[in-house]
Amino acid sequence: MNHEPTRSKLFETQLRAYTEGTIEQINDQWIFFDGETEEAIRMEDFLQQEVEVFRLNRWKKGILAETGILEVGKDRILLRDHDQIRVRKQLIYSLEMLLNSINEDAFFQFVTTLNSLKFSVYDCLYCYNHLSFLSDDQRKDGVNFMVFDNQDAICNVQHHFYYFEKTSDRFEFTLNTGKRLIIEKLIS
Template sequence: MNRQQRLKLYNNQERAHTEGTVEQINDQWIFFDAETEEASLMEDFLQQDVEIFRLNRWKSGVLVEAGKISIGKEILLLRDHDLLRVRKHIIYSLERLLDSMNDDAFFQFVTTLNSLDFSLYDCLYCYNHLTFLTDDTRKDGVNFIVFDNQIQICNVQHHFCYFEKVSDRFEFTLNTGKRLIIEKLIS
């Protein structure tokens, strides 16, 4: 699995965006989150990937100024009540953990998480024990990750041992009591 295949898995995640509308109030562009109704300055999203709904389809671009989106060589000007999606960020410790996983473990983890109706963007908390290990020859321990998809909670324990053999074991436990364990061994 190359970097593009991993990026494709990231991009196909549910709830990867915050959706809302924009309004210009007192010469400032304001983003209103459709779910929480919270207001944010569009300036907070400068140079981030955004999507705008125009002509019955989503167009991807980058917010270059508070009221301007760059889409290829074209600059789109925002209008009041435009529908926008802003790409969410994955928690840094989870992102580092995913980057350190081998391709098979990464694929197994993400697809299993998705099969339980959770997204990488549903992560509330990630303790990445790997970042604290300095011994280059043997690394073992447990990472803890908590996900919330607004319907259920999922706790994941990632047991790992990277020494002569590579072992990744994921224990998924939902608040309903459902449990799922997957293990990937590479010798």
């Protein structure tokens, strides 16, 4: 049974999944200005990536085919000065690898618990993925470490895993406020 739509649906609904800002054409170059940090980034850095433009009171998703042109299906949208743009943030590679390697139930429980604490997977500052260093041995066990920052609080997550005769995923969430939460998923 394929659960990919469930995972992708969960990624779609994550808070702070996008970098939003406006674009301007300066000296024949399109420049993206991050609305939060005011950092200037050349739009050509987003070529062939999914980009959204705000038009007619809604976000239109497409691929930045060439600077200044967004392909939305068979349509081509010409970008204009001061258009509102948003670009999906990239997950930290080690976190992406970790999320891809855990089973569906553990993934769902981890992400929904993280979200219930008002954090997003896109808030990850650091991820140590010990699982990625283990060879294809039958028995895998250890701990992964993640740190998340949502601008209001910090959350440290320890993922204790044991994959052998039984599968065990235990996530320990600790916030800088002292609040702690532990969830565990066991599969025989």
